Amino acid sequence: MKKTYAIEVDCANCAAKMEEAAKKTEGVKDATVSFMTLKMKVEFEEGADPAEVMPRVLKNCRAVEDECEIHF
């Protein structure tokens, strides 16, 4: 399952860091972050519940870039 979320982040480098962090999150198969459109596209693992995975994604992103925001 794929879902797209609006995000808030300040710089292109920070967006790349978020992408890395999101990819490493448990339950996430793949993730891409577009700084220009301010969107994060997350592909979830089979059977993963986005409502349960997304808080973890946000937590991991905050760890590398503390001023970011994901709207889910």
Added chain:
Amino acid sequence: MNQKQKKNLIRILSAAACLIVLRLLEGRLPAWWLKLALYMIPYLIVGHDILRKAWHGIRNRQIFDENFLMTVATIGAIGAGIYRGMHGGEDDYLEAVAVMLLYQVGELFQSIAVGRSRKNISSLMDIRPDIAHLEGENGELEDVDPEEVETGSLIVVQPGEKIPLDGIVEEGVSTLDTAALTGESVPRDAGPGSQVLSGCVNRNGVLKIRTTAEFDESTASKVLELVENAASRKSRSEQFITRFARVYTPAVCAGALALALIPPLVLLARGMAPQPFEWIYRACTFLVISCPCAVVISIPLTFFAGLGGASSQGVLVKGSNFLEILATVRTVVFDKTGTITKGNFVVTDVHHSPFPREKILETAAHAEGYSTHPISQSLREAYGGEVNLSRVTEVEEISGHGLTGRVDGISVAAGNRRLMEKLGIPSVDCHCPGTIVHMAIDGNYAGHIVISDELKPEAREAMDLLKRSGIERTVMLTGDTEQVAKAVAEETGIDEYHAGLLPADKVEWVEKLLADPRRKGRLAFVGDGINDAPVLSRADIGIAMGALGSDAAIEAADVVLMDDDPRKIAKAMRISRKCLGIVRQNIVFALGVKFFCLILGAVGVANMWVAILADVGVMILCVCNAIRALFTKNV
């Protein structure tokens, strides 16, 4: 400006005010530590988040970024000031604070510029409908979110509104403005029975539409999704910059460290004064200069602006990587039908007929009145009048030949040469390319009608434009006959053609062209998206034309031209070149200035003021240059 940008602006202004006050107090402060403490106020106001981010980076083992560079540089400069102050020298903290301040000015500018262009681009692509007027069973209207409308619902679209979902008109007549989708505002007529696409603007009449797709499956959503996804496919230049930054930042940090340590040690070994803080100061200057923000931000911004600018012209490029490839195309291969020709059959001439043209067309249209074949439709269109089927009797279709029957009681035969031979009527051969319908009226030969696929009026100009934008070889592949292909190639000026091909042969030909050792640059294939998906994906870059409403084409191609104007191919290439030109200018300019200043900083000519002004100045110029990619109208 958003909330955060406003907050940053206030921080910058208050820190600047602080600095001015401190400057006025210069020389009246009793002790060096008081001066230091006072200068720390504006430093922390303007730089506390940078310090925190740098600390955060160190803790996460992602040390080398611009926050780290700025933190080390400013703390180093302050350290040098403290050392001088303690030894009764001229201590100056203004520089360190000003560096932080100017860096933040640059960041703020960058954030505003990116936000602006983001807004600009999304307004260019503003085809997302906000509301749908859903009609209930009793004719009452309800305003709902288009996402909630189910397939088969009845919606009402008022004049001036965007059509929210794809559907078929049930009631009402209007003209539609497709500019948002195609970049051209050629009005399209819509009436009962016509299919309409979401994203078009309803101009003048109220339309009642039965929806045929859900919002996510509608044209507007698909186009938007395509454009939004495009920005996440990174081009080679973007990847280069990411890799470059990964190596570059640690390298300059090592360089700065070497600059701070080696010369003092060498001086010490030679028995001279080591001047350690002079060298630390130079190392800090070096760090400030080397901050790579200008390049890192301006390249994705250029591509993003280029993609947005192209889509405003009805050219959807599916990714920055494809935008990059487009610039290097030197061979263009066309599928004939739908790209060079219109793909619809039109009566072009009537030959050897003893009757006037109108009479022969009227008879043919009636004789073929019952048929749904495209050829029959083109005859009826050429006639233009009302076909009265009660005038037609005894129609008999002879498969592979044509048909015979009576119009107004007079016997008529319409078909190919074999039909005439079968009926024993001598016929005249035609040398024109196209499909020939021979006519016999009352047992006598009545001439023939030439029906051919119409050449697009822009085709000739399109080829000229391609040649002028540096395309070396144009090739046409077609399933049509040699005669037709030759005529089209001659009329449009295409370099070579290959006729009588089956879809599989087309793939083979493209592979042959790809393997040609004489080929320079990349190969693009242009098709109409019908039956040519394998060829579109086989070429270096696949371009689908006239793709408005054709899902298959949008899926298979890398570049989608929303309308069917072949001149847009050359335009897409020029947009791509402009974009790449800007990227190159920015890389060369930014890195050139950086290296020049790095050398000046290392030998001690440039101080930190020069360093930060170079950094922020280059960034501002690069961002402004990047935004030029958005303007594609006159490319």
